[in-house]
Amino acid sequence: MGARRGRGLVAGSCLALALLGGGSVAHATGDSTGESTPAADAGAQATATARPTGDGVRPVASPVPPSPVVPVDEGSAVDPAAVQAAVADELENPWLGGRVSVTVRDALTGEHLMDAAPDRETTPASLTKLLTAAAIVTVLPMEETFDTTVVGGVGQQADDIYLVSGGDMLLDRGHGDPDAVVGRAGLADLAEQVARARGPEAPPVTLHVDAGYGAGELAAPGWSDYWLAEGYTGPITMLGLGEDRAFVYHPAPRNPTQVTAAAFAEALEDAGVPVEGDADDQVPKTSAPEDAELLATVSSAPAGEVLTLALADSDNAMVEQLARQAAIRAGIGVEREDINQWVIDQVAGYGIDVSGVRLSDTSGLSDGTTIPARVVGDVLVAGTSGEHPELERVLGDLPIAGYTGTLHDRFLADRQEPARGVARAKTGSLPGVTSLGGTVVTRDDRLLVYVIIADRVDEPLILEARATTEDFVTELARCGC
Incomplete structure (x- = not known):
């Protein structure tokens, strides 16, 4: 067969700083996988007016952000009665549907x-991801990268090369951006390394893809x-490709591994490395030989x-993928029920x-998940205590209101x-469900969860x-409590 023809918040000390009035340019992709629902799509570009006062809409982006920090670790203590009075009208609003859980x-x-009703077993939607993140950071080092490699066979199989998955679903088809x-x-970087390793006179290669790492279900049952x-x-x-x-x-391709291969x-x-076969051929899925020679590596x-991005975009697949990698690291394996229980145990x-917590998946998209608001609040407080620096880091990068x-x-x-610029939150949206969980700075510079x-x-x-x-x-932000 001839050579293949190419196709044309911040916590602890960090939580002492909060963005005021400014912020980065709005995220280009907007609401992602779990944060836009069929019921909400028609009005996704506008925020509903809770009271018909003729309020306008401000620009989202600030081309030159103002001074970004203000100390909040010495703000005035808050009076619980004042907080309760401040939010009473909002909690009585019938638009919330009469079943609310708050802390x-x-x-x-x-x-x-x-x-x-903080212990009510509610459907949290993507607030589930906060519990999952809290579990992930307990075992997956946050400075670690995910390596995609190419290995080559030896002896008579020297011209067989294997693209080996390593947990990176954000690859670029061209050159990487550091x-x-x-x-x-x-x-492209990976291919150029292969070309250098094989030399200019090497014969065509037969490409395989080894997708054995973390192999499991492509979608949660729900x-x-x-x-x-x-x-x-x-x-x-x-x-996968970013x-x-x-x-x-x-929508994503149904077989991202094959598309990437x-x-x-x-x-x-x-890169000058001829590949056997036709461009439309499926790349065979084959486990690489144990004695294969490393030819190339690129790192995520x-x-x-990656976890920060997954939470910011509420990317269901990315959170599930990271949870699976963390569970593998913990020796749990790839089975859905085992991973769900592992997340609960880590929290x-x-x-x-964790009374009242039941997980159908680790992203919050499936029916059947219940988490009381109290538990989400406990996770957030753990992330602001200064005792869990990795969780602190993740929560400190939650989305900023309006930005x-x-x-x-x-x-x-x-x-x-x-609230714009001083509140951070993980959002949650499903048909019939809306939720927010995060941190906010009061008018008196006190940080609340x-x-x-x-x-x-x-x-x-x-x-x-x-x-x-x-x-x-x-x-809460307005409150001089």
Whole structure:
């Protein structure tokens, strides 16, 4: 066969700093896999007006961010009665659907300032990812990278080469960008290393792909074909291209491993390494020989940066993939029920009472997951205690209200200006569910932790309910408590 023809928040000391009034340019992708739902898509570019006051919408981006920090570790202590009075109207708003679970804490002391059914077993949507992140950081070093390698056979199989997955689903088909998270490692770099290792006179290669690392289900059992087909999530893969991440109405390929292998075949051809077969041939999935020779390696961004991106974009597949890698590191394996239970056990390891927690997946997309607001609040407080630096780091990079991640297009009404830039949150959205959990700085420079989950919202009112949760956080920011 001839050669292949190429195809044309910050916690502890860090939480003493909070962004005020400015921020980075809005995240280009906006709400991702778990944060836009069919009921909300029609109004995804606007925040509902909770009270018809004619409030305007401010620009999202600040071309020259103002001074980004203000100390909050010595802010005035908060009066619980004042907090309860500040948010009373928002919690009584019928747009929330009448079933709400709330907790507000002092981030520095852990004191409960306000609770409303905090132990209710609610559907948290993507707030589930906060528990998963808390588990991941206990075993997966945040400075570690995920390596994609190419190995070659020996002896008579010397012209067989193997693209070996290593947990990077953000590869670039071209050259890697050392300053990027998506596309830190590039297939062109990998191919050029292979070309140098083999030399200019080497014969064509037969390409295989070894996808044995972390191999498991491509989708959680609760993920419907609709979620995948419409881009609310993509397959769980240990080898993928960053350009193929799923976003709403931009679905990921159903076989990202094969797409990546085909892209690598093209990169090899471009680097002067002929590949046996035709361009449309499937790249065979084959385990690399144990004695194979290492030919090339490229490394992803550090795990901490990848996890931060996964939370900022609420990328279901990426969170599931990282949870699987962490579970493998912990010796748990790749089975769904085992990983779910491992996450719960790791959260309990922080000293948190996990009563009422049931996980159907680790991203919050599947039906059947329940987490009380109290448990999410406990995770957030653990991340602001200064005792868990890796969790502190992750929570310190949650999206900023009005500026980044899944909050880039929220908190935009004029009445919500007090929260813009001083609140961080993980968002959660499912049909009939809206939730927020994060940190906010009060008018008196006190850092608070908050969680609000409404899981019986009338779907036609989901945007109004979302705006009400934003107003809840705004009142905390406005509070001179």
